[in-house]
Amino acid sequence: MATALITGASAGIGAVFAQELAARQTNLVLVxxxxxxxxxxAQQLQEQYKIQVDFLIQDLTEATAATDVFDAVTEKGLTIDLLINNAGFGEYGSFAELDGEQQLKMIQLNxxxxxxxxxxxxPGMRQRRNGGIINMSSVAAFQPMPYFSVYAATKAFVLSFSEALAAENKSYGVHVLAVCPGPTDTNFFQEADFPSMLADVAAQNYTPSEVVVREALKGLENKQTTVVPGALGNQLIANLPRFLxxxxxxxxxxxxxxxSERKK
Structure with a gap:
């Protein structure tokens, strides 16, 4: 039975990935x-699907976080077949007025x-000649976004990084996918402190988290390098730089x- 490691697994898209993979009889490491x-x-998924679910309490903005996670997985004797880098956050506002430490934490996490x-x-996946990596990017990755500058830039990095790794590792049997959702039914916009007017507009165009996850897993199965899940509007945002x-x-x-900034 395969094992997937999911970061940001306690809520939102990460928790939906856990639910969907558990239903497919995949063992899990939740971070x-x-x-x-x-x-x-973990308890709910173990009882419902009779799989093994381990969890690690880890703040991924800490400098040693990746080493700590890897060492904990190694000590448990687990092999990770699918890595889902889902943890991340954004923050709305004029860069000069936002908290600088928070912007650096965003870069650290995203x-x-x-x-x-x-x-x-x-490296372990390459040695086994089998594995998958899903990196959560965003439709924001396809263009710079004023008042959302650091978040969009981090997601542009994730997209470019993922597509390059996909090309590097295809011959090793390791498939890398960048998933670029638009507005999704999570608490993202509230946590990012978006003005209510913009958050309400986003809410009218939400893609269900279940759709994002299923299209992501389908994209990985089909060996795609990039997936923009959800409605046509997300495709339009992703392709704006091609037409303007x-x-x-x-x-x-x-x-x-x-x-909202102009109203200040």
């Missing part, structure tokens, strides 16, 4: 900061943790995302 939520989810975990688990000059894209997103 997040919330012990109570992980313990509850980029450095994913790179470090991938570097830990990828770069300055036009910047102006568009400044007007959309900066609407």
């Amino acid at each position: 997040a900061r919330s012990e109570a939520k992980l313990q509850q989810l 980029i450095l943790a994913s790179v470090a975990l991938t570097h830990k688990f990828l 000059p770069r300055e036009g894209v910047l102006s568009l997103w400044k007007n959309i995302l900066g609407a």
Whole structure:
């Protein structure tokens, strides 16, 4: 039976990945900061699907996080067949006015943790000539976004990094996929402190988390390198830079995302 490691597994898309993979009889290693939520989810999935579920309490913004996770998995004698780098967060606002430490933590979690975990688990997959890595990016990855600058930049890194790894590791039987969802039915926009007006617009265009996860797993099975799940609107956002000059894209997103800033 295969084993998947999921970061950010206590809620949102990570928890849905856990549910869907458990239903497919995949053993799990769940990683997040919330012990109570992980313990509850692990117990529920073990009882419902009769699989093995381990969980690790870990803050992935810590410098040694990837090593700590890898060492814990190794000590348990587990082999990771599927790595899902799902943990991440965003924050809305003018970069100059946002907390600098929080922006660095975003880079640490969205980029450095994913790179470090991938570097830990990828060599074993290559040696076994089998494995998969899903990196959660975003439709924000396809263009710079004023008032969402650091988040969009981190997701652009994840997209580029994933596509490059997909090409490097295809011949080793390891498939790497970047998943680029648009607005999804999680607490993302509330936690990112989006103005209610923008959050309400996003809510009208939500893709269910279950759809994101199923399309991601289907994309991995089909050996795709990039998946933009959900409605046509997500495809339009992802392809804007193909139809508008770069300055036009910047102006568009400044007007959309900066609407609340202009009211200050």
